[in-house]
Amino acid sequence: MADRYRLHAVIGRGGMGEVWQAQDEVLGRPVAVKLLLSDLADASAEARFRLEAQTSARLHHPHVVGTLDFGTWEHRCFLVMELVDGGSLSGELNAGGPLTPDRLAQVAEQAAEGLAAAHTQGIVHRDIKPGNLLSDRDGTVRIGDFGIARFLDDPSAGLTTTGQIVGTGLYLAPERAIGTPASPASDLYSLGCVLYQLAVGRPPFESDTATGLLYQHVDSPPVPPHQRGAVLPPAFEAYLLSLLAKRPEERPTARQTADWFRSGAWRGAPEPLPPELPGHAVEPYAAASPARHRAAPQGAPDRAAHPRTSAVDTGWNTTVHRVPARRPGLRTSLRRHSRLVAVLGGAALFVCALLLGMSLFQA
Numbered sequence: 001m002a003d004r005y006r007l008h009a010v011i012g013r014g015g016m017g018e019v020w021q022a023q024d025e026v027l028g029r030p031v032a033v034k035l036l037l038s039d040l041a042d043a044s045a046e047a048r049f050r051l052e053a054q055t056s057a058r059l060h061h062p063h064v065v066g067t068l069d070f071g072t073w074e075h076r077c078f079l080v081m082e083l084v085d086g087g088s089l090s091g092e093l094n095a096g097g098p099l100t101p102d103r104l105a106q107v108a109e110q111a112a113e114g115l116a117a118a119h120t121q122g123i124v125h126r127d128i129k130p131g132n133l134l135s136d137r138d139g140t141v142r143i144g145d146f147g148i149a150r151f152l153d154d155p156s157a158g159l160t161t162t163g164q165i166v167g168t169g170l171y172l173a174p175e176r177a178i179g180t181p182a183s184p185a186s187d188l189y190s191l192g193c194v195l196y197q198l199a200v201g202r203p204p205f206e207s208d209t210a211t212g213l214l215y216q217h218v219d220s221p222p223v224p225p226h227q228r229g230a231v232l233p234p235a236f237e238a239y240l241l242s243l244l245a246k247r248p249e250e251r252p253t254a255r256q257t258a259d260w261f262r263s264g265a266w267r268g269a270p271e272p273l274p275p276e277l278p279g280h281a282v283e284p285y286a287a288a289s290p291a292r293h294r295a296a297p298q299g300a301p302d303r304a305a306h307p308r309t310s311a312v313d314t315g316w317n318t319t320v321h322r323v324p325a326r327r328p329g330l331r332t333s334l335r336r337h338s339r340l341v342a343v344l345g346g347a348a349l350f351v352c353a354l355l356l357g358m359s360l361f362q363a
């Protein structure tokens with residue numbers, strides 16, 4: 001192909017193309033070649049495919065599948081990638097059943113490292129699922145398939161042109177289920193779903209209908225993995241559930257997740273919850289749902305105790321300028337600034353009374 005690549009065998013087929021195990025005959029190394037499906041060879045499919053190539057080409061990281069080349073051959077676009085020769089995490093689960101805590105922690109750390117690299121570049125993956133986490137033969141995990149990834153400043157992020165939510169329903173974050181664009185935190189939710197599935201054998205939520213599935217993401221607390229037979233250290237389980245927090249701001253960042261798993265803290269007991277801060281209540285998803293009480297489990301990072309600018313919260317520091325903060329409602333702002341409002345109101349009253357007094361005196 002293209003006077004350079006010898007295609008050997010099809011590895012798999014996705015929504016956009018088929019992936020081949022191939023040989024780069026110029027550089028003499030094995031590669032993976034993704035060919036756009038011929039029945040998709042229209043301008044918009046080509047543009048999406050090209051975007052996938054351009055997005056992934058911006059990332060050079062040991063836990064992201066590297067992009068090597070892109071071109072057109074016999075009217076079909078192709079993308080050349082590093083060959084990851086150990087299969088996907090989906091295959092690993094199917095072949096050997098739920099993963100051991102050690103392997104799971106390795107997957108969590110390395111996938112989070114790859115996500116942190118993407119988020120730092122302003123890229124949200126939007127389709128984290130077991131089939132997109134590939135593994136080298138030595139077990140190293142790499143994130144592949146940036147086919148529906150978007151840059152954070154892309155106004156179309158989160159929706160296709162027809163208004164459909166894209167991404168795989170089993171791993172879709174609640175904020176995306178209700179139509180909000182994907183953010184880095186949405187990738188962390190998807191990673192939480194994947195880790196849950198790799199630990200339990202089944203994803204956290206399943207339903208016969210797409211609506212039923214979306215509803216559960218938004219409103220149902222996940223059943224703790226140990227109640228479904230998983231054997232995880234308590235701290236690990238607590239952290240995993242924090243990734244599944246309904247509210248995006250309560251999830252740890254990719255950077256925090258990678259650091260936490262690398263530290264080995266997952267082997268321990270959950271840390272005690274810090275005392276609830278007054279006025280910390282936020283009101284987005286299912287305020288009255290039991291999920292609220294699950295959202296910040298023991299051992300999970302407490303976002304209120306580590307605000308975005310704190311030195312502990314390094315993950316946010318790298319991405320905070322890219323992530324548009326949700327604007328608080330008028331009532332929330334007034335409540336937050338009540339003391340300031342009272343002082344300003346008092347001062348205004350005083351000035352009015354003074355002016356009135358002076359004008360009366362002059363009259």
Ligand SMILES: Nc1ncnc2c1ncn2[C@@H]1O[C@H](COP(=O)(O)OP(=O)(O)OP(=O)(O)O)[C@@H](O)[C@H]1O
Pocket residue numbers: 011012013014015016017018019032034065081082083084085087088127131132134144145147
């Ligand atoms: N660089 C790679 N090295 C080895 N295998 C790969 C590589 N990229 C993809 N694959 C494998 O090829 C198969 C198809 O991948 P592809 O990304 O096209 O589709 P998908 O992620 O399964 O589906 P979709 O694109 O519809 O989400 C997957 O099974 C994946 O494991």
